[in-house]
Ligand SMILES: Nc1ncnc2c1ncn2[C@@H]1O[C@H](COP(=O)(O)OP(=O)(O)O)[C@@H](O)[C@H]1O
């Protein structure tokens with residue numbers, strides 16, 4: 001199995017890049033695991049308390065379970081991937097059966113901050129977009145899709161997202177084998193990664 005780790009700050013375009021890479025590739029050959037599925041279970045907190053949580057610190061992720069699942073997939077075993085709700089700010093009851101594939105992409109803001117996960121990635125990619133681009137994209141998404149208002153999102157950006165990005169996410173760029181500039185859509189970089197994936201699939 002070829003494991004590709006894809007990190008980068010919120011709104012840099014990780015999900016978009018992953019979708020461009022896997023577009024038209026057979027599901028049974030290429031799998032995707034999102035770090036977001038592995039946020040800690042916060043069922044013991046109320047929704048208002050969960051909304052106050054710092055979701056950009058490495059401690060917010062159950063990296064132990066993520067590493068365990070990655071190892072199982074690499075060893076050829078299926079896993080039950082947790083499902084996350086951004087509206088509820090919590091894991092759902094349901095899980096998704098996820099089977100081993102020839103290529104597995106693991107994506108998330110903090111993927112390259114964890115030594116055990118880094119060790120399991122054959123190729124490490126960091127998607128870069130400038131902070132003003134990322135803030136604009138994040139604002140649109142939080143307000144239109146995730147139930148936050150403008151002031152809440154800006155406040156969160158200043159108090160949590162930016163400090164966590166500067167402390168943990170940006171420094172993890174040094175571990176990347178490939179950095180994809182993504183202020184604009186980068187079809188050349190996506191094609192290069194697609195050709196690496198295709199090589200593994202033949
Ligand atoms: N290169 C780009 N140029 C303009 N908008 C982009 C670009 N890449 C992604 N987007 C948009 O930015 C938003 C966040 O992208 P997404 O892929 O979800 O980022 P991430 O997964 O890193 O948070 C989405 O609305 C997406 O359509």
Ligand SMILES: O=c1ccn([C@@H]2O[C@H](COP(=O)(O)O)[C@@H](O)[C@H]2O)c(=O)[nH]1
Nearest residue numbers: 009010011055056085086089090108109
């Ligand atoms: O309940 C939640 C949990 C996390 N977030 C934010 O999501 C981003 C990570 O996802 P990207 O797709 O990479 O942006 C992170 O910055 C968290 O703050 C959330 O909004 N709600």
